[in-house]
Amino acid sequence: MKYRVFAKLVKVEPVDHETYVHTYEAPQIAQDALPGQFLHIRVTHLSTPLLRRPISILWSDSHSLVKVLFKVVRTGTALLAEKREGELVDLLGPLGTPFPYDFNRDSIMVAGGYGIAPVYYLSRLNPSNNNKRVLIYGARDASQLYLRNDLKAAFDEVNYATQDGSVGRRGLVTDPLRDLLMSRGNLAIYACGPTPMLAAVKQLVAEVAEPGTPCWLSMENQMGCGFGACQGCVVKTVDGYATTCKQGPVFDARTVVFS
Numbered sequence: 001m002k003y004r005v006f007a008k009l010v011k012v013e014p015v016d017h018e019t020y021v022h023t024y025e026a027p028q029i030a031q032d033a034l035p036g037q038f039l040h041i042r043v044t045h046l047s048t049p050l051l052r053r054p055i056s057i058l059w060s061d062s063h064s065l066v067k068v069l070f071k072v073v074r075t076g077t078a079l080l081a082e083k084r085e086g087e088l089v090d091l092l093g094p095l096g097t098p099f100p101y102d103f104n105r106d107s108i109m110v111a112g113g114y115g116i117a118p119v120y121y122l123s124r125l126n127p128s129n130n131n132k133r134v135l136i137y138g139a140r141d142a143s144q145l146y147l148r149n150d151l152k153a154a155f156d157e158v159n160y161a162t163q164d165g166s167v168g169r170r171g172l173v174t175d176p177l178r179d180l181l182m183s184r185g186n187l188a189i190y191a192c193g194p195t196p197m198l199a200a201v202k203q204l205v206a207e208v209a210e211p212g213t214p215c216w217l218s219m220e221n222q223m224g225c226g227f228g229a230c231q232g233c234v235v236k237t238v239d240g241y242a243t244t245c246k247q248g249p250v251f252d253a254r255t256v257v258f259s
């Protein structure tokens, strides 16, 4: 079920000068939300920008509150960053497909930049089963690694990779991922981040992981309507084109065709 609500922005937490966590009071959305799903946010009541902006759900209390983490990119996200506590914001959600979580396998969650949001939520929703939750989190530099203070509690193991070596291993997330895939078995992989990262994760899992290792990718194509009508966000799959907003954003890696 998806809802359109005018939700009260109850908390604004600046993460850095261009990144924010918003907490909205939106009971219907909070009660239905699942990790991997997103909110489609109308950032203004004016006619431009007309299109909503998709932002992953970072956390829900399953009762009334829902959080997102977003980075200011251009006009739409800049307007969202201008919202103040107490304002009503037009939300559509929860939209899209969630990550299917496999309780019988240890999970490796791979995130790039603000791609941390859905995997953080995934780890929080499925705590302390006997399966292990390992995070591999990468970015260009330390400033693009968000929520670091919260990650230790959410995961059994946290591995960082930065391209400038400022935190964790110097290089890409695929370096620690390769090591983990080669040394451990009975895994499921969940990834969210830039498209080149997702393509590399898919390829590595196919080459190195035990045959049959599930791998789920949350795709980030720009989108228009958010519910499958405009076809503005299609990704190529082995079964033809699929909409990121409705058939995704979470796809089985085996089905996605990267060009």
Ligand SMILES: Cc1cc2nc3c(=O)[nH]c(=O)nc-3n(C[C@H](O)[C@H](O)[C@H](O)COP(=O)(O)OP(=O)(O)OC[C@H]3O[C@@H](n4cnc5c(N)ncnc54)[C@H](O)[C@@H]3O)c2cc1C
Binding pocket: 038, 049, 051, 052, 053, 054, 055, 056, 057, 068, 069, 070, 071, 072, 073, 074, 075, 076, 077, 078, 114, 117, 219, 220, 221, 222, 223, 224, 232, 233, 244, 249
């Ligand atoms: C599923 C999903 C989850 C996301 N989660 C997060 C998150 O958790 N945190 C975060 O910071 N960012 C997230 N993003 C990225 C975020 O949506 C963009 O950064 C944001 O839309 C940029 O808006 P802008 O106005 O600032 O930038 P601009 O680049 O000015 O605007 C981008 C907008 O242009 C329109 N557009 C551009 N190309 C097309 C096209 N081909 N078809 C239709 N419309 C188009 C869309 O409305 C799009 O949202 C997510 C994106 C997706 C698809």
